[in-house]
Amino acid sequence: EVQLVESGGGLVQPGGSLRLSCAASGFTVSSNYMSWVRQAPGKGLEWVSVIYSGGSTYYADSVKGRFTISRHNSKNTLYLQMNSLRAEDTAVYYCARDRRGFYGDYDYYYYMDVWGKGTTVTVSS
Amino acid sequence: SSELTQDPAVSVALGQTVRITCQGDSLRSYYASWYQQKPGQAPVLVIYGKNNRPSGIPDRFSGSSSGNTASLTITGAQAEDEADYYCNSRDSSGNHPGYVFGTGTKVTVL
Numbered sequence: 001e002v003q004l005v006e007s008g009g010g011l012v013q014p015g016g017s018l019r020l021s022c023a024a025s026g027f028t029v030s031s032n033y034m035s036w037v038r039q040a041p042g043k044g045l046e047w048v049s050v051i052y053s054g055g056s057t058y059y060a061d062s063v064k065g066r067f068t069i070s071r072h073n074s075k076n077t078l079y080l081q082m083n084s085l086r087a088e089d090t091a092v093y094y095c096a097r098d099r100r101g102f103y104g105d106y107d108y109y110y111y112m113d114v115w116g117k118g119t120t121v122t123v124s125s
Numbered sequence: 126s127s128e129l130t131q132d133p134a135v136s137v138a139l140g141q142t143v144r145i146t147c148q149g150d151s152l153r154s155y156y157a158s159w160y161q162q163k164p165g166q167a168p169v170l171v172i173y174g175k176n177n178r179p180s181g182i183p184d185r186f187s188g189s190s191s192g193n194t195a196s197l198t199i200t201g202a203q204a205e206d207e208a209d210y211y212c213n214s215r216d217s218s219g220n221h222p223g224y225v226f227g228t229g230t231k232v233t234v235l
Contacts, residue, residue, distance in 0.1 A: 035224070037168075045160070045168065045211050047224040058222050061126060094167055101174065110215055110224070111158035111173035118167055 002026035002114050004095050009119030016085050016123070022078040022095030022116055030073045033098035035112060036080050038091035038121075046091075049080065050098055063089075085123045092118040127151040127218045129227035131211075136233040137202045145197045147212035147227045155215040157195035159188060163208045171210075172197055199232070207234045 008020040036048040049059045049069040057069050068081040078095050096112035103109070129149035137143035147157055156175065160168035170179050172188035185200045199206055212227035
């Protein structure tokens with residue numbers, strides 16, 4: 001069964017750090033693009049970061065310079081290292097498998113087909 | 126970054142049809158994907174690409190697109206379709222190879 005399980009969330013003070021993990025089963029993390037998406041309490045979804053199968057990484061402007069996405073191939077696990085945390089980073093963090101396909105020349109489509117249940121991060125003093 | 130705008134809420138009578146729209150400049154360049162989220166649960170992919178449904182998604186869900194607007198249609202809405210729905214696309218602004226989610230639409234089935 002294809003599955004993602006996040007862990008590592010918790011309560012942290014402003015300015016602190018936290019590392020989230022996302023363990024995958026049923027597929028290989030390193031062969032896929034993988035994203036982190038977050039949802040603040042009562043708010044909508046916000047894309048946070050992506051790591052490509054080739055290792056390139058990209059971030060939302062709101063977390064650039066503070067968050068780092070990475071993976072451990074032998075553990076088949078995705079990570080999100082979060083530093084300099086702010087109150088506005090409080091959210092449920094989801095990891096998702098990030099897929100793409102194409103209909104023809106340069107006619108690509110993108111979607112996130114597998115999601116974990118999420119882990120909650122609370123930044124508060 | 127780009128923005129995707131959705132109506133905050135819509136309602137539909139049981140068994141009737143509802144269309145949810147998503148507007149944004151990025152949709153001129155990229156297809157939207159659509160996600161259903163029920164309270165306390167993770168999002169679930171319901172539509173992607175031109176009009177593709179993942180395995181297990183009922184065929185009452187369909188997608189379409191024109192210009193800067195993507196639409197998700199539920200034909201014959203069921204009580205279990207009551208949820209928040211989010212569109213998503215690649216971010217077409219600048220060189221940012223990220224994604225943008227819509228503001229979300231709460232669907233109520235009456």
